[in-house]
Amino acid sequence: MLSMQAKYCDYLEKVENELKILDLHSETTQSFKFDEFKEAIINKELTIPVVGAFSAGKSSFINSFLGKDYLSVNITPETAIATELRYSADEKIEAIASSGSPTTYEITEMASVISKSEQFKFIRLYLNNANLKSIAPLILVDMPGLNSPMDLHNRAIIEYIEKGVYYLVLTSIEEGTLTRSMVRQLLDIKEFGKDFSFFLSKTNLRSEKEVEEIKQNLLEQINDYLEMSKEIVSIDDNGGDNLRKLLDKIDPDELIENIFANPLKDQFFTISDSINTAISSFSKTKNENEESLQILESSLNNLIDEKKRLIQETTDQYTNINVDLIVEKIGRKLLDNADELANKALSSDQDELKNTISEIVRHAVIYEMKKIVDNFSDEIVNKFAIKIKEINSETSDFIIPDLWVDKIADSAKKIANYTDSSIKKIIEDRKGRSDTGNMYKTITTALSILSNVLNPVLELVIVFLPNVINMLFKNSNEQRQKEAVKSKIMTEVIPGIKSNVRNNIPPVMKEQLTSIIDNIGSRFEEAITVRKEAVAEAQKKLEKENTDINAQISNYKNALSNINTLANNLIFKIEGA
Structure with missing residues (x-):
């Protein structure tokens, strides 16, 4: 579990314990959704789709990071399917149908699964790979190329427009420019506030001068179309080290915080309002x-x-x-x-x-x-x-x-x-x-x-x-x-x-x-x-008989003070709280 996941769960446990002292009715505590929050936080996966044209070298890029050719580089556009790469000591393939139900295959059956790609939404490839283990809970996804058949590509876009938290974008040196297809993809990513890193692949096929000229052209296009500046990372046929360095820079705790901070703030408001309402009612x-x-x-x-x-x-x-x-x-x-x-x-x-x-x-x-x-x-x-x-x-x-x-x-x-x-x-x-x-x-x-x-x-x-x-x-x-x-x-x-x-x-x-x-x-x-x-x-x-109103008010105020301190320290990040 990530540090921020642990902190949020600990925060929720402590807030829940403060409320238990008040002996609230179960319907009241259910209103605060502690179980739902904890379950969502613990099980949140951070999906990193790798996107680009079919010939951009996405699979080679990922294989280089993994240190082994797990992904076939000979797949045709017609059989491309979104492939999630997950760490597991027990290697296997799970092919996910439109209904969401998985079918399990042996790792040696990869070619057979790919040949039936039209039957599935995406596949999960579980690998006993130290590099995958080291980046958890980040999950790389080898996406179908932008030039794959539209049903396969659209299926992947719809699936990962929600799940993707950060994108890795590849353009081949052979293309040398942002295609209209790529521009539309980047605009879609930007539209929903998702960030991305940009890679120029296959740079070993051009001279250093040509690479720099193409990079400059890409920078200008990104600025023109997306109104943003981006670093462009050059990679050759061995881009695994570049990918590893980039993934090391991605802070999973920050991603978790971006996802859950605002919902937790809303939950805090609901809890504090409930306590304040009760305190006023006692009087x-x-x-x-x-x-x-x-x-x-x-x-x-x-x-x-x-x-x-x-x-x-x-x-x-x-x-x-x-x-x-x-x-x-x-x-x-x-x-x-x-x-x-x-x-x-x-x-x-x-x-x-x-x-x-x-x-x-x-x-x-x-x-x-x-x-x-x-x-x-x-x-x-x-x-x-x-x-x-x-x-x-x-x-x-x-x-x-x-x-x-x-x-x-x-x-x-x-x-x-x-x-x-x-x-x-x-x-x-x-x-x-x-x-x-x-x-x-x-x-x-x-x-x-x-x-x-x-x-x-x-x-x-x-x-x-x-x-x-x-x-x-x-x-x-x-x-x-x-x-x-x-x-x-x-x-x-x-x-x-x-x-x-x-x-x-x-x-x-x-x-x-x-x-x-x-x-x-x-x-x-x-x-x-x-x-x-x-x-x-x-x-x-x-x-109730023998109710000490002042004691009740004191208990509620004490709980509210403790919850305020917990929230200020973590979700509001108020120094000295």
Whole structure:
């Protein structure tokens, strides 16, 4: 276990112990999700996809690091599949089907597994390799080349857009430039806040002067297209040492912190608010607490009604608007690249043309869906916050203070735009278990929303493309001039793709927008429920005979002080706390 994983788990244990002293009801402690957090933190894997064109030398690069040729360098684009490299004393292969179920093979059956790559999402290659062991929990992934068949490449992109925490990008010296395909890949990586390192491979094939000239050209392209500066590392046919040095610079503890710090801060806010609410309730009369409970219960019911209203009245309207945004974005991106598509068509390579169209569509959907999730989530959060503040205007500021509403709104926005699926996956995995109690709704992240829309869009394109591409190649002898092909792309192919997406995506979009409303509403409901439980818990203790109110208040304040110190030292990093 990493140092930061151990620290976070220790922090959660200590906070949980502080709450146990208060003898809280089990429903209250379940609200704080200690088990889910610990399980997510302990099991978090840090996946490092290695991306590049099929001929960029990714497999050779990884083999050099491993010190042995585990990955075949003779795989064709048609059989390429994302391959996770994991340490294990018992060597084996696990091929993961679309359902997520694994099939185990002997390590000697690698060629057979690769030949059936279309049957799997990805494979896990478990190797008894000291170099893999030394980088754990970092997991290298040999990704299909950018020029692999679009179904294999899209499958890998969708799988690892959520799982990837850092990327290694290779461009061959033979390419000498950033291809449009690579630019789109890098923009997708950047869109979701993921970082990458850039390698120029096969530099032994060019003179030192040529290598420096190409590196300078690449630096300028990265700056122009991505508006960022990057170091370019030159590697020859033995790049393992370069990879080892880079991996040594990646701080897994920092990655863990980036993933879990904000969710833990939100959890701390929920806990501290619950304790403060209870402390205030100890100082109130039974009638005052009952009034608070009634107001909170009324607020909860109003929130539930508001959620139903938004789902019923808003999703149809927003579905049509957002589907149109995606369709128009796809159309504009395809039109912007009409020259490139025409050149691909003139090369008579149908597969390459299909791949390029699929890439452009993928990039357009990623870009537009990120904006849709951000904007729609903010708007829904604000609607819920306004609804609660309307109730608050008629009540005591203690019961539902505006500052508290704003804090919950901020938390809900973070959850809606959270770019890691760890906690979401753990909660999904725990659903249905008899020991989970009152499990809270699954967190829906920006990336999972994207995946749920992107996947069906790309599937539609894959199914639809053969028909529209055939239109370009039909009577090819009459259509060899670029302008004629470009015109056909603009007037028939692009409108056909847009129409196909517009006709088939609305149900998927509506489902995802409904999910956003449901999850954001549930975050507010959860926060009010925690506050309501705190008031009820305090009143229950007040009603017990021989209750020492001052002692109860002192215990709660002491627990809150200890939890504040724990949080300040670790998740807020306040010096001297």
